[in-house]
Amino acid sequence: MLFVTSKDNSNVKKAVKLKSSAKERRKSGLFLAEGLRICMDAVFSGAEIQTLFVTEKAMQKHGEDFALLEEKAKNVICVNENIFALMSDTQSPQGFLSVIKTLDKTNEFDTIKGDSKYLALDNVQDPSNLGTVLRSAEAFNVSGVILSCDCCDIYNPKVVRGSMGAVFRIPFIIKSSIKDFLNENPQINSYAAVVNSDAVSLTDVKFQTPCAIVVGNEGNGIKAETEKACQNKITIHMEGKAESLNASVAAAILMWEMMK
Amino acid sequence: MLFVTSKDNSNVKKAVKLKSSAKERRKSGLFLAEGLRICMDAVFSGAEIQTLFVTEKAMQKHGEDFALLEEKAKNVICVNENIFALMSDTQSPQGFLSVIKTLDKTNEFDTIKGDSKYLALDNVQDPSNLGTVLRSAEAFNVSGVILSCDCCDIYNPKVVRGSMGAVFRIPFIIKSSIKDFLNENPQINSYAAVVNSDAVSLTDVKFQTPCAIVVGNEGNGIKAETEKACQNKITIHMEGKAESLNASVAAAILMWEMMK
Structure with missing residues (x-):
């Protein structure tokens, strides 16, 4: 010492x-x-x-x-x-x-199993949100998390701490874009989470596995190119004057329903 | 000016x-x-x-x-x-x-309606959590939020900002304790959210209205006296090594299921 x-x-x-x-x-x-x-x-x-x-x-x-x-x-x-x-x-x-x-979990994504259920994050920026999302993803036993490379750094000290150690245990991968990930894995059924009353209400969605829910940026949501690459659009029905949920809350509700 | x-x-x-x-x-x-x-x-x-x-x-x-x-x-x-x-x-x-x-919403709690659904917070300490919880409570149209007086101050600037303005719109009341609130309103069916595998899994709960879900402190959960005052114990089933969810995430999942 x-x-x-x-x-x-x-x-x-x-x-x-x-x-x-x-x-x-x-x-x-x-x-x-x-x-x-x-x-x-x-x-x-x-x-x-x-x-x-x-x-x-x-x-x-x-x-x-x-x-x-x-x-x-x-x-x-x-x-x-x-x-x-x-x-x-x-x-x-x-x-x-x-x-x-830094951790290398790339090989955990080599095989997409038939019952795999992923969470994909498109340009999520807030380190506290990202840490909380990883913590929830572990608690709900999500198969893995895919991050677009423009998300905030997963190794930011606030993310590591906020994840309560989940960053060490949960499979994750950083990709150039969520679009690329979905294009490379066409067998994955993709569900873009949007704030849009025309989208299917989360409570009515029957998730077809393997699947991935895509959650977007805190202020701007999912990128247009990412939304276009997704097969389904889903939404969390909201009441009152609230225009949206906190990103980590939205991700948790979506994972909760996907993993049920 | x-x-x-x-x-x-x-x-x-x-x-x-x-x-x-x-x-x-x-x-x-x-x-x-x-x-x-x-x-x-x-x-x-x-x-x-x-x-x-x-x-x-x-x-x-x-x-x-x-x-x-x-x-x-x-x-x-x-x-x-x-x-x-x-x-x-x-x-x-x-x-x-x-x-x-400061806002006075006490009269909004004068009459507990038959279909009222509340969230009660027992010693929640983190201002970011509290702000996020209020935001979610509004989005899910919860009837009101009850805070024990040892919760962090609802007028903390971080709470006000994190609530995205929900603090102005959602009915809330600050009570000496959640126990007192429940004792004063015996018609309310109370559900203590605990981390305990013996509790009823959230997915199996049939909420009887009027009802209140009680969520506790980030580190220590619900106080013993509060838990004792509750009629039911419920839990969010978790996998893996995660021992708990972030308090604002747990509250959101609980409200989501209660409001369905």
Whole structure:
């Protein structure tokens, strides 16, 4: 274990960059997972921890968990609270932060099974929404999540944390576009979720598997080219003056009905 | 219209306080609504705008809407961007912010109708969750929302914004406890949402009206005394390693099924 007391240490500087820069995460193939529980989730799902940062206090408070994390991490660096705060994305840091190799789940999408049920996200932008969507997708046992490459970065610390570790466990794939994914997999029955009273009400939809529900951007919905590539249009019937649901709520309701 | 250029102006100082202090909001009976759309929502729902703060740029950009807001607001104060930022809770302020009298919807709960369907929130703490829950409650046409007084403040700027204006339109009431509300209204059939495999699965529940679903705190769920006061226990069946859903997602799924 290394003890680092300078914020100019190269490992610390790199972690600070990984926190805020999606470009840096892409370039290095690394991302951050913060919090004891999420670090443990990473270990249990077999993710590769390159560096574990801890504070002295955290080590003492969670000795047993720390011992396991220390065993699995390639490097362990102990820092003081001030340095930890630079790398942390939370208001009250717990003192555990891992630098992890980005996950490759591409092969989990090699075979589309007859009963597979997917969620496809078209340009979803809000990290809290994306994290919550992954958490719900895991809870409802969705086969996998497809993200268009213009979605917010799945390795954003807010996504990782908001997913409650689901990012480590759920199959996901990032594609150039949802249109391309659907064209490459013509056997998938596609259902575009739209806010349009002409679309089929979700309660009347009989999902034909394998299938994928497509959810769009928070403000603008699904791209025109994506909607065109979908075979079906479905909608969540709403009352009152509400014009739409929060994207993560809409995705959850859609998955709930698809998985029933 | 007043032009204010000092951050020490008493109106500005009061608004800054209202942004961050729930105590100040309670004491003064005032709260903030930020953004053009939410200010318009306030007007259309008949809320009383005590002071409207605008920037010059916002006035020019949205002349027509500003004219309407100006007509309805008791006072209008034009401030520069720097002063506006002090009162704002957003990263890119739009230049519209209203100081509004807190809403009294108590009488909407005087009569519990035979077909009423409520959502009760027991110590829900996260403002983003609460805002999203109100938005969903409106979209699904829930009869009203009951909040225990230890829930996060419904007039928190994040709640108001996250509700997309639903806070102005949906009936809500703040009670000392959910237990008290249920005891005072014994005709209401109560359904406690719990994470417990012994509870009835949501898909098997036949809701008897009038009814209320009770949703609890993000980390600890429903209080023991509240659960005891409920006649039924229901649960959202989950798969995989997910231990729970985000509170606003769980509330949405529960309301979706209740309102079907």
